[in-house]
Amino acid sequence: MRANLSVEEALELVLAEARGEPGVEELPLGEALGRVLAEDLASLADHPDQDDTAIDGYACREADALGASRESPARLRVIGESPAGRPFRGRVGPGEAVAVYTGAPIPEGTDAVVRVEDTRREGDEVLLFAPASPKDIRPKGDDLRRGEVYLRRGDLLTPGRLGLAAAMGHPQVRVFRPPRVGILSTGDEVVEPGEPLPYGGVYNSNAYSLLGLVREAGGEPVLLGKVEDEPQRVLARLEGAGRLDLLLTSGGVSMGEYDVVRKVLEERGEVLFWKVKQQPGGPLLLARLDGLPVLGLPGNPVSSMVTFFLYGRPFLYRLLRRTEPPYRALRAKALTPFRGAAGKKVFRRGILSFEGELVVRTTGNQSSGVLRSMALGNALVVIPPDQEVREGEAVEAIPLTFVL
Structure with missing residues (x-):
């Protein structure tokens, strides 16, 4: 087992586990959004399947409208019209024009269009107050070619x-098909929302934060409930998780006496790494259990979300062969200071906005237990190891794309 990895080393190992490929299904176009x-x-x-007009106006021969102006308009005979869906079928000769409407095919014999704003209709004739131009004709296949x-x-x-x-x-x-991602919460203190909250208890926020993150990244979340800090129960729940492409656990991966997830996976699975030099989310774990990749996320709500965003999301993108990167870093001006940490890459929660330039400010309390920072923030501010960010300095910010 490797330990105390850099963020980059940990991500490389996580991505190496995304070896399978999800199944394929055929869907009607109306049901395929987000797939x-x-x-x-x-x-x-x-x-278009024919040369067509990008404007409403009159199609004619360019030569018939040369030099047309308000002072010296060109006069043409209107021999028909060509609305979209009902194209003009005849041929346009010298001194003639056809009224055309956006998206309609250009009639045979014409090579230019004059905007309707530059014309005046007089019975069967039209006065052109500007030259007709070929530039408002969209050529066949201009957008798509068979x-x-x-x-x-x-x-x-x-x-x-x-x-x-x-x-x-x-x-x-x-x-x-969306990869199936199991979500298992651990801890004697964890109870479901709506249940009576005992002394020292916490509601199971991690399951629902991770559910949203998994779904936003293209996966199918499978809520596996919560399990107490008892090794046999944890093992039974892990082994009974069913067919999954990835299993997420939250809690139980640190160094305490009751952090049993790590101990169970060390005994019954294969732990590939434990602990990453980052903050928050240092006690991250990657393991295999009967061939199933397991990401052991920390129990603190912010740590759980940040580690999934940095590692679980790229895992699902790799599995789905996504052409876009899982996240992008931007450069922004810091409007508030951001504290770093010795020997660790730090991910602070920030509010990213455009105020004449791209700027970012802190959400406030940066404790890994303050879930409000992930609800208020829309970016992770990246601070390299052993560095600080002062007000006014440029900083790297990763937008949290699940925040609209």
């Missing part, structure tokens, strides 16, 4: 990508 594509998608059609791949395996299906898949002609898509 991850399991195959590349090529367009089944050109878009046979070209525009969405790739591992892409998250956002609203824009759902629309793109539909525009390409796909009524259904093949997506990865």
